[in-house]
Amino acid sequence: MKIKFEKKSTKPSKMSIFISSLISVLIALIFLGFIILSLGDDPFEAYWQLVSWAMGTVPGLIQSLVSMMPLLFTSLGVLIAFKMKLWNIGAEGQFQMGAFAATWGALYLFPNIHNPWVMIPLLMILGAAFGAFWGFLPGIMRAYLGVNEILSTLMLNYVAIYWVNYLTYGPWKGAGSYNFPITAKFPQSAILPQYGSGGLNFGIIISIIMAFFVLYLVKYTKFGFHLEIAGDNLRAGEYAGINVKKLIILAMVIGGAISGIGGMAEMSGVLFRLQPNFSPGYGYTAVIIAWLARLDPIATIVVSFFFGALLVGSQQLQLFMQIPSSLINAFNGILLFSLLASEVFMRYRIRVVRS
Amino acid sequence: MNDIVISTFSGAIRAGTPLLFATLGEILAERSGVLNLGLEGMMLMGAFTGFSISYITGNLWLAVLAAVLIGGLMASLHAFMSITLRINQVVSGLALVFLGQGLSGFWGNAYVGMQANSFQNLKIPLLGDIPYIGPVIFDRDVLVYIGYISVPVIWWFLYKTTAGMNLRAVGEAPDAADARGINVILTRYVYTIIGGFFSGLAGAYISLAYTPMWVQNMTAGRGWIAVALVIFAIWDPVIALIGAYAFGGISVLQFSFQILQVPIPVNIMNMFPYIFTVFVMLFASSNRIKKLFGAPTALGIPYSREEKT
Numbered sequence: 061m062k063i064k065f066e067k068k069s070t071k072p073s074k075m076s077i078f079i080s081s082l083i084s085v086l087i088a089l090i091f092l093g094f095i096i097l098s099l100g101d102d103p104f105e106a107y108w109q110l111v112s113w114a115m116g117t118v119p120g121l122i123q124s125l126v127s128m129m130p131l132l133f134t135s136l137g138v139l140i141a142f143k144m145k146l147w148n149i150g151a152e153g154q155f156q157m158g159a160f161a162a163t164w165g166a167l168y169l170f171p172n173i174h175n176p177w178v179m180i181p182l183l184m185i186l187g188a189a190f191g192a193f194w195g196f197l198p199g200i201m202r203a204y205l206g207v208n209e210i211l212s213t214l215m216l217n218y219v220a221i222y223w224v225n226y227l228t229y230g231p232w233k234g235a236g237s238y239n240f241p242i243t244a245k246f247p248q249s250a251i252l253p254q255y256g257s258g259g260l261n262f263g264i265i266i267s268i269i270m271a272f273f274v275l276y277l278v279k280y281t282k283f284g285f286h287l288e289i290a291g292d293n294l295r296a297g298e299y300a301g302i303n304v305k306k307l308i309i310l311a312m313v314i315g316g317a318i319s320g321i322g323g324m325a326e327m328s329g330v331l332f333r334l335q336p337n338f339s340p341g342y343g344y345t346a347v348i349i350a351w352l353a354r355l356d357p358i359a360t361i362v363v364s365f366f367f368g369a370l371l372v373g374s375q376q377l378q379l380f381m382q383i384p385s386s387l388i389n390a391f392n393g394i395l396l397f398s399l400l401a402s403e404v405f406m407r408y409r410i411r412v413v414r415s
Numbered sequence: 416m417n418d419i420v421i422s423t424f425s426g427a428i429r430a431g432t433p434l435l436f437a438t439l440g441e442i443l444a445e446r447s448g449v450l451n452l453g454l455e456g457m458m459l460m461g462a463f464t465g466f467s468i469s470y471i472t473g474n475l476w477l478a479v480l481a482a483v484l485i486g487g488l489m490a491s492l493h494a495f496m497s498i499t500l501r502i503n504q505v506v507s508g509l510a511l512v513f514l515g516q517g518l519s520g521f522w523g524n525a526y527v528g529m530q531a532n533s534f535q536n537l538k539i540p541l542l543g544d545i546p547y548i549g550p551v552i553f554d555r556d557v558l559v560y561i562g563y564i565s566v567p568v569i570w571w572f573l574y575k576t577t578a579g580m581n582l583r584a585v586g587e588a589p590d591a592a593d594a595r596g597i598n599v600i601l602t603r604y605v606y607t608i609i610g611g612f613f614s615g616l617a618g619a620y621i622s623l624a625y626t627p628m629w630v631q632n633m634t635a636g637r638g639w640i641a642v643a644l645v646i647f648a649i650w651d652p653v654i655a656l657i658g659a660y661a662f663g664g665i666s667v668l669q670f671s672f673q674i675l676q677v678p679i680p681v682n683i684m685n686m687f688p689y690i691f692t693v694f695v696m697l698f699a700s701s702n703r704i705k706k707l708f709g710a711p712t713a714l715g716i717p718y719s720r721e722e723k724t
Contacts, residue, residue: 065501065719095521147505201693207700210452210505211643211692218636218689226682347509384524386631390517393456396510397492400502 065408072406080402081352088395095390101381109380110373120372122258126330128361128368130155130339132267133322134346135353135360136274137191137315141209142350143278143287144311145294146202150213152343153220154194154316158187158323160224163232163243163334166250166327179249183324191320192313194220199312203305209312217343225336232334243334252329263329268361270318275357277314287311319343340371341389348392351399423664423671424551429625431663432562433458433617433634437641438648438655439569440613444490446573446650447606448586448713451493452508454614455638456515457486461618463519463526466629470531478532479558479619486615487608489515494607498600501717516632526629533627534558556624558616569652582606586711589718599718614638636689643692647699650711658695665691 072080093103113120134151141148165186166179173179194216201207225241234244252262278284286307290297297304322342331338349367353359370388377383404410437454444451465482469475489511496507534556542553573579584592585602593599621637622629640662648655669684 095518098522149509201697201700205697205700207693207696208643208646211639211646211696214636214639215643215689215692215696219686222682222686222689225685226680229682230680344513348513351506384521386517386520386524388517389513390521393510393512393514393517396506396513397496400496400506400510401500404500404502 064411064413065404066411068407068409076406077354080406081354081399084352084395084398084402087398088391091394092387092391095387096383099383101383106377106381106383109376110370113376114369114372119258120369122256122260123372124365124369125264126259126261126368127371128365129264129267129329130322130326130342131345131349131367131371132271132361132364133325134319134343135349135364136267136270136357137195137317137319137322138343138346139274139350139353139355139357139360140278140287140315140318141311142355143284144291144307146308146311147210148195148198148213148312148315149210149347150194150198150216150316150343151319151346152339152341153213153217154191154319155323155326155339155343156217156220156224157194158191158320159327159334159338160220160227160323161186161190161320162250162324162327163227163246166246167232167244171247174247174249176249176251180252180328183250183328184321187320187324187327188317189320191323192317194320195312195314195316196309199309199316202312203308221336224334224338228334228336234333241336246328246332250328251332252325254329259330261329263325266325267322270321271357271361274318278357283307283310319346340385345371345388345392348396351396419671419674421547421550423667425555426667426670427660427664428551428555428559429663430666431660432559433620433625433637434641434644434662435562435656435659436565436613436617436620437638438644438659439565439652440486440610440617441641441645442648442650442652442655443569443582443606443613444610445645445714446586446711447582447603448589448711448716448718449494449497449603449607449610450504450508450715451490451497451511451607451610452505452642453489453493453511453515453638454617454641455634455636456512457489457611457614458618458621458634458638459515459519459632460489461486461615462622462633463523463618463629464615465619466529466531466622467523467526469533469623470526470529473532475532475534475623478623479616482615482619482623483612484615486611486613486618488611490608490611490614491604493611494604497717498603498607501719504715504717512638520631523629523631527631529629531623531627534624558620558624561616566652566656573652583711586713589713593718593720603718617641640688640692643696643699646710647695649699662688662691 096103096106114124134155137151138148162183165183170179170182198209198212201212202209228241228243232243234242254261278287286302289300290302290304290307294304345367349363353363374385374388378385437458441454461482464485465478468481469478493507493511496502497504536554536556539553543549581597582602585597585599589599621633644655644658647658666688669681672679
């Protein structure tokens with residue numbers, strides 16, 4: 061007995077991709093149920109807690125949208141590099157550097173700017189610049205020295221996280237925060253417009269505009285065209301006269317800038333102050349979101365919302381069933397595996413042959 | 416002053432031991448042509464499993480065995496994905512990290528703040544009395560000694576035995592190895608899983624000897640540092656030993672600095688191992704060095720008889 065893989069001649073249709081993604085999510089949910097069962101909890105009650113509030117009530121939906129925002133920014137950030145098969149796992153660090161830069165600007169660089177129309181764009185540029193710089197470093201190392209970008213982006217994530225820790229525990233600790241490592245609150249001019257009291261803010265709108273911007277970038281520009289070619293085959297890209305080195309750096313810088321703006325939006329739109337562990341790993345979840353959305357910026361909006369709701373739901377789980385929220389990481393891992401496996405079944409015909 | 420020197424060097428060995436185990440395991444897997452980036456996930460599962468079994472049974476060796484097996488189990492998932500299904504090894508490795516982080520955090524939640532049996536130092540007679548060297552090298556726990564022994568054993572295995580030669584052949588030229596009658600698929604499965612054993616052991620060392628407790632994400636990126644160390648070590652177990660202890664040294668430097676009252680904040684010193692990893696990669700990754708020493712040629716490329724690429 062042998063298992064044979066035969067490549068299918070046709071590319072999988074949009075419909076079959078959609079259905080197989082759906083099946084992958086279902087499989088991951090089933091496994092999730094078993095994991096919940098392993099601690100003796102009722103999986104069906106857990107599913108209900110996971111979705112009922114986050115997707116079934118207005119305040120829940122609003123909170124899901126608020127959680128979607130950082131996920132959407134970081135997913136769009138990694139998506140660009142993924143297009144050319146560049147494994148940018150650094151969205152987490154780029155996001156944190158963007159948040160750091162926004163805080164720096166709001167509290168220390170521009171204390172005398174009281175006009176939000178000046179302040180907000182300045183913070184956004186600052187966030188984008190630091191996020192871009194955190195993408196530029198692994199980009200240039202990969203382009204000119206062949207340094208593996210997975211490792212360099214990951215290492216820089218840790219550096220960024222410790223940098224935020226250093227500032228919030230040390231020089232930036234807010235005056236009224238006693239022993240808590242929290243900076244002072246942003247001034248009014250540095251806060252994005254808020255709608256209602258549920259956390260709905262203008263950053264969400266920016267994130268969706270960003271998705272359309274990325275769509276334009278990858279679909280309708282020369283840059284996007286080059287990404288596509290280089291993603292299919294790096295060498296072919298070189299023969300086609302594409303400056304691959306420049307492309308690598310550009311993809312990392314643009315991606316970093318988008319994640320950096322995400323960090324800024326999280327500060328100015330949601331949290332208003334910097335503190336350690338302010339991100340539950342948005343930049344890592346972004347990797348899975350980009351994959352599940354098959355690197356399509358518009359699909360990324362939908363998938364980010366789904367994961368935002370999942371994050372909110374997992375907080376409900378913790379609150380009402382005392383189920384640790386790290387469960388979501390396990391879900392992410394299983395989902396990624398089933399997505400990968402479904403890829404195989406879409407592209408290959410699998411036959412068992414007797415030998 | 417003497418105390419600080421001794422505590423720094425012995426700290427380097429203690430902190431370097433989990434890195435050493437994980438790196439050695441990954442060297443074996445990569446030598447067979449399978450890139451497993453999931454070390455961090457396997458180590459976390461090893462750390463959690465080791466701690467919980469030690470807590471429940473009180474039997475340290477059973478705990479280590481369980482940790483080793485869970486590492487192998489997770490590696491076999493990666494093996495199935497990347498060898499049989501031939502999917503992208505990078506993404507599969509990442510998925511393994513998520514899975515390990517999630518499951519260990521989820522199941523481990525009940526063990527936070529608990530205490531379990533842990534490995535104690537076991538001074539080797541005579542050798543342990545040598546000034547400086549004794550207290551640094553020969554007054555450690557058993558797992559550290561296993562680390563010492565693993566290095567020459569794996570070196571000898573890789574370069575001096577037929578099985579080791581076959582392993583290298585599979586990673587360098589799977590076609591030729593296959594033609595010579597070596598079972599490429601089986602070889603890759605075996606060494607990927609053995610790699611997982613070592614990662615599980617590395618995790619167990621962290622939760623049962625290095626910092627005897629369970630905390631979520633307690634490996635703190637050591638799995639990724641080990642992936643970088645494999646490149647630094649140019650896939651050689653002896654250089655891996657030097658690299659692992661050197662990295663261990665950098666990560667314990669902060670304790671020595673605190674005693675010496677060097678005015679560098681803790682959170683800045685915490686960055687050192689990660690920054691150092693980037694610098695090491697800068698040198699180890701340069702194409703010239705790669706050409707000179709070489710990664711296994713077939714690293715990361717799935718093998719099938721029918722489909723030649």
